[in-house]
Amino acid sequence: MKAISYTKTGDPDVLRLTERPTPEPGPGEVRVRVTVSGVNPTDWKNRRADRPAFPEVVPNQDGAGVVDAVGPDVRGLEAGQRVWLWEAQWQRADGTAQEYVVLPARQAVPLPDDASFDLGASLGIPALTAHRALTVAETGPSRLSPGALAGRSVLVAGGAGAVGHAAIELARWAGADVVTTVSSPEKARLATAAGARHVVNYRTEDAAEAIRKLFPDGVDLVVEVAPGPNAALNQAVLAPNGTIAVYANNGGEELTLTIRPHMVANARYQFVFVYTVPPEAKEHAVADVSAAVADGALRVGDEAGLPLHRFPLERTADAHAAVERGVVGKVLIDVG
Incomplete structure (x- = not known):
């Protein structure tokens, strides 16, 4: 599968397009085929840290896509289900700037059919x-x-x-x-x-x-x-x-x-x-944000007050640079 990763920290040009094996979900995990990856300030700040947290890092915390495979002991999610993702790369090596990501099932949240993947990839860190x-x-x-x-x-x-x-x-x-x-x-x-x-x-x-x-x-x-x-x-x-x-x-x-x-x-x-919000407060936030999405209260796009700036996966470096220079709106990467 295609992925963006870095093995050393620094400017956006440390980000490289690579080929990686498609990961398999373990107990309590799901694999998601990523459609859209969202970029946040913490993503470029982590990329500029003193050193990588892992030997190889796939950036980006947020995203949206479709559940592709379900590991043992997962309840409430199944293959084919649309989801939004949060904190995919927090204390982990694998974020959403790749075609498939495996993460704990609780970090893949059902996305209503009438909510776009763009919205799903824009929730995560900002909404929580x-x-x-x-x-x-x-x-x-x-x-x-x-x-x-x-x-x-x-x-x-x-x-x-x-x-x-x-x-x-x-x-x-x-x-x-x-x-x-x-x-x-x-x-x-x-x-x-x-x-x-x-x-x-x-x-x-x-x-x-x-x-x-x-x-x-x-x-x-x-x-x-x-x-x-x-x-x-x-x-x-x-x-x-x-x-x-x-x-x-x-x-x-x-x-x-x-x-x-x-x-x-x-x-x-x-x-x-x-x-580092307390776990119960995080669970409440995920549930309440999901309820707001279901009510149509959270929106993206210029007409909703949040312009979208799109980049293909191979231009993830440009997407990071846009967030780093403070572009107004939400930066998204088209992955799938």
């Missing part, structure tokens, strides 16, 4: 991260469903990104009033298409003032992609007992806070790293 960010507030909820966030206000920083897009859609599905910050009119269009009720361009207006006009009592939850640069803004707009859920370090590793205002507000900072 967004779910975690939306469910870490002290006052709950710990699960998402229609009405679960009713009466809550959510600020999504960077609503045109993949996680921001998923956070907007999941928050709206759960009944929240969503405001997002963007840096251009085009990103404002995408965030609006995703479902954000309010969009604030922080380059052309005072974001804190604009958000406070919309929510005089402050926002209950912030889904934060750039905690350092946005620290003052979050302090200015957070409601009492509010939560700032940080899932990325855009803008740098340093975060400086003024203690007293956060203390008085009983504010909570919660850091989110989707790969």
